[in-house]
Amino acid sequence: NAGVTQTPKFRVLKTGQSMTLLCAQDMNHEYMYWYRQDPGMGLRLIHYSVGEGTTAKGEVPDGYNVSRLKKQNFLLGLESAAPSQTSVYFCASSYSDRVTGYTFGSGTRLTVV
Amino acid sequence: DAKTTQPTSMDCAEGRAANLPCNHSTISGNEYVYWYRQIHSQGPQYIIHGLKNNETNEMASLIITEDRKSSTLILPHATLRDTAVYYCIVRVHNDYKLSFGAGTTVTVRA
Numbered sequence: 018n019a020g021v022t023q024t025p026k027f028r029v030l031k032t033g034q035s036m037t038l039l040c041a042q043d044m045n046h047e048y049m050y051w052y053r054q055d056p057g058m059g060l061r062l063i064h065y066s067v068g069e070g071t072t073a074k075g076e077v078p079d080g081y082n083v084s085r086l087k088k089q090n091f092l093l094g095l096e097s098a099a100p101s102q103t104s105v106y107f108c109a110s111s112y113s114d115r116v117t118g119y120t121f122g123s124g125t126r127l128t129v130v
Numbered sequence: 131d132a133k134t135t136q137p138t139s140m141d142c143a144e145g146r147a148a149n150l151p152c153n154h155s156t157i158s159g160n161e162y163v164y165w166y167r168q169i170h171s172q173g174p175q176y177i178i179h180g181l182k183n184n185e186t187n188e189m190a191s192l193i194i195t196e197d198r199k200s201s202t203l204i205l206p207h208a209t210l211r212d213t214a215v216y217y218c219i220v221r222v223h224n225d226y227k228l229s230f231g232a233g234t235t236v237t238v239r240a
Contacts, residue, residue: 059233109173
């Protein structure tokens with residue numbers, strides 16, 4: 018089925034460890050986004066990309082890096098995980114057309130101990 | 131982007147219409163109103179959007195006041211599966227970065 022796929026779905030990291038979250042979409046969308054959601058809060062934009070090879074900072078980019086080497090993939094990296102990065106991470110994609118909605122993935126639940 | 135104000139929570143009876151208000155009194159002429167919902171533990175799901183005319187799709191209806199300072203999302207026949215957090219978002223036409231606030235937690239009761 019067409020959509021946005023996130024891997025892994027769950028992960029537990031120790032403080033200081035690194036990891037990469039993968040987001041893949043098969044809808045030929047130009048724009049891709051990474052959000053985090055903490056308990057009782059809305060989603061906050063971490064980084065986004067407006068096309069292959071491009072990335073830009075969102076609202077809360079510190080402690081994260083991203084790459085968009087292929088149009089269908091958007092990677093989110095944590096170089097040195099901290100407990101404050103415990104959260105649920107959502108990836109989304111959209112067409113370049115301004116009036117279309119976003120398609121979100123099912124989320125990655127990350128716990129840093 | 132214009133800010134939005136939504137009630138924190140609301141209840142609705144199954145089978146009845148659910149009317150979700152959103153205030154966006156500082157909206158600009160080129161800003162669209164978007165509605166998304168997030169069912170527990172899932173990613174947000176796009177519902178509907180509009181500029182100034184009322185809109186309807188298979189999921190819901192969107193009523194925007196003539197002065198565009200507020201809108202109402204209508205779920206015509208709420209079911210238990212409509213229990214979710216509903217987000218009202220106002221977005222500038224050339225800004226593709228959505229911002230999600232706390233939304234309205236809607237509980238549909240049998």
